[in-house]
Amino acid sequence: MTDSLDDLAGRLQQFAIARDWQKFHSPKNLAAALAVEAGELLEHFQWLTEAESRGLGPQKRQEVGSELADVLLYLVQLATALGLDPIAEAEKKLALNEERYPVARARGSSARHSEL
């Protein structure tokens, strides 16, 4: 893990240690918490049309930012707990996707995309 996420990971670890919350932070529990926050993020969009979701007002955008933060905070803590580097994992996955979905065949096709 590098730079800004590194920083965040360190601060989150101190946050949990100071509150004696590490006992709650098993990877199983962190994965559940991440899924819960992903649901709260989705809640903001559930009744919007796609077009509306592309044009959020400033307050809604801020609320979404706050939920997105919660997801990221649990993602970083889960990665730390498992000794994983999220950036390295993401780069590996992106490289794999570039191979799996060659531009020529994937262009504009939602069918291929939906396998992603």
Added chain:
Amino acid sequence: MTDSLDDLAGRLQQFAIARDWQKFHSPKNLAAALAVEAGELLEHFQWLTEAESRGLGPQKRQEVGSELADVLLYLVQLATALGLDPIAEAEKKLALNEERYPVARARGSSARHSEL
């Protein structure tokens, strides 16, 4: 957004543009995709005990890393689509949590924690 996540965001944007997939990538759809991937991440842990989840073998750990990557890739794309900086949002949220859960009162209490 800074450094490594910046990089990733740029590559993901090029990936989607090259495949003409931006039309699928409304914030609403990206939030749904993120929740789907969060479910796939959780799937690896659903029948494990907490203790087992703290001691994953190398193959399982790699599979989890791959799902965690999927979550992060959608999170970064959603942030880009909304003009949000995930690191800045996460830091703001962490600062807020430090205020909300003062060490003295939060120490070891799952009750407080569960409001998080």
Added chain:
Amino acid sequence: MTDSLDDLAGRLQQFAIARDWQKFHSPKNLAAALAVEAGELLEHFQWLTEAESRGLGPQKRQEVGSELADVLLYLVQLATALGLDPIAEAEKKLALNEERYPVARARGSSARHSEL
């Protein structure tokens, strides 16, 4: 719980007992499994437009039916584990929603709806 769901609950309990799977079926684990299946259900819709989701072809419809079944099977098992009657709970909630969202004020308003 009454009639058809009752039946299902009984068969699921026998299914788990016969395989000695009850040890895995803590309410915590069943709630996680339900969320995982809800993600698999959502996956079928993530890149579809709303209009497309209203006109699924027969194969896709069948796949969705199978995921919907998984959600219901875990929901029934979770209810049994906690001694809850899902139909009674649903009726209570529906009566509450009828009070909370009087027709006169709720008519056509997504804003009210989104609190649901």
Added chain:
Amino acid sequence: MTDSLDDLAGRLQQFAIARDWQKFHSPKNLAAALAVEAGELLEHFQWLTEAESRGLGPQKRQEVGSELADVLLYLVQLATALGLDPIAEAEKKLALNEERYPVARARGSSARHSEL
């Protein structure tokens, strides 16, 4: 769909028609709403141990019942929107699982179970 769930489905349809909410209730949106509610259900368990989740107090049990109801209400509405019978789908899936996981081989094995 039979008996008690039938009833519920009819009342939910009237509820939505009376409020002119059917326009929001595309299968895509209902699947998202179901996933959001599954997250809220899971939230009650995220920091509990499995043992604690087996011994909920009366208030927590009631809160869980209310979230479970929300999941069921969206499940029934999604099934109605797609012309699916949830009980028939669940029975088909259970029969399939009985075939897939013969008692002799599945007994007590979380490995097999986790494919479920």
